[in-house]
Amino acid sequence: MQPAETAGPADPDGPAGHAYLRYVALGDSQTEGLGDGDDATGLRGLADRLAEQLAVHSPGLAYANLAVRGRLAGQVRAEQLAPALALKPDLATVVAGVNDVLRPRFDADEVAGHLEAMFAALTTQGARVMTLTFPDLGRITPLARPLAPRVNALNDRIRAAGERHGVVVVETGHHPVVTDPRLWSEDRLHASPLGHERIAASLAYALQLPGSDDSWTHPLPPDGAPGPTLAAELRWAAGFLGPWLGRRLRGRSSGDARTAKRPALLPVRP
Incomplete structure (x- = not known):
């Protein structure tokens, strides 16, 4: 599967x-x-932003977002695939696996198997399916460097599964800009508004939407901000890593008792 930035002309x-x-x-x-x-004012994110861009060129677009925070790839498959198929999408994005990478036990083949099952079911029904590769988390926070082999293994399997099913695999992971701190929120696990904007732009470019280009790969202007320090790493560990580990040890998830924010297909205002 060609990476988005080198993809050829769009096919039928x-x-x-x-x-x-x-x-x-x-x-x-x-x-x-x-x-x-x-949660108080509402979440936007990469999918909402992509839907808004699609609606500019497809005024009749209806959009549903079934995603729920904290879900593992197997849970996404178990909870979201059937409702997605029932909505009969002609375009679907499937982005999952990072939560699996962060768990003590990780099986790249198992995680990729769940993703591939979703790719197969959606493409067989006629949807155009898109997904992403993931950046090396160790380039975002040094404490995550031991996870690099897991991310690489999962990305390799996503590419292979995507090629088998004609899925558009957008290669976001290897561009240097993706590790710019300004593209990440304070917890370093989720994209910032600018990060979500860039991810949506990468998907729009892969779809060759009119007006899209590869500017999402370009570096940001220098800002003179200092690099990571030990003190900053310790503050991050205390403020975000510690609570995250505490939930895992208690068998809890940030998504407990949560449901999809947009389970039905609704019109989009561009």
């Missing part, structure tokens, strides 16, 4: 300017939109 299944009518997003907190807004 997804031509530039194609009028998608039903977009359904499956996934975890990134797709739900954490880091872009809040």
Whole structure:
């Protein structure tokens, strides 16, 4: 599967300017939109932003977002795939697996198997499916460096599964800008509003939407901010890593008792 930035002309299944009518997003907190807004005022996120861009060219677009924070890939498959299929999307995004990477026990083949099952079911029904590769978390926070082999293993399997099912795999992970702190929220686990904007732009570019380009890969202007310090790492560990580990030890998730924010197909105002 060609990375988005080198993809050739769009094919008949997804031509530039194609009028998608039903977009359904499956996934975890990134797709739900954490880091872009809040629970009080509402979350936006990469899927909402992509839907808004699609609606500019497809005024009849309806959009559903089934993602729920904290979900593992197997939970996304178990809880979201059947509702997604029932909505009969002609475009779907499936982004999951990072929560699995962060767990003590990780099996790349198992996680990729859940993703591939979703790819297969959605493409067989006729949807154009898109997904992402993930950046090396150790380039975002040094304490996550031991996770690099897991991320690489999962990305390799996502590419292979995507190629088998004709899924558009957007290669966000290897561009240096993706580790710019300004693209990440304070917890370093979720994209910032600018990060979500760039991810949505990468998806729009892969779809060859009119007006899209590769500017999402470009570095941000220098800001003179200092690099990570030991004190900053310790503050992050106390403020975010500690509470996250505490929930895991108690068998809890940030998504407990939560449901999808947009379970039905609704019109989008561009």
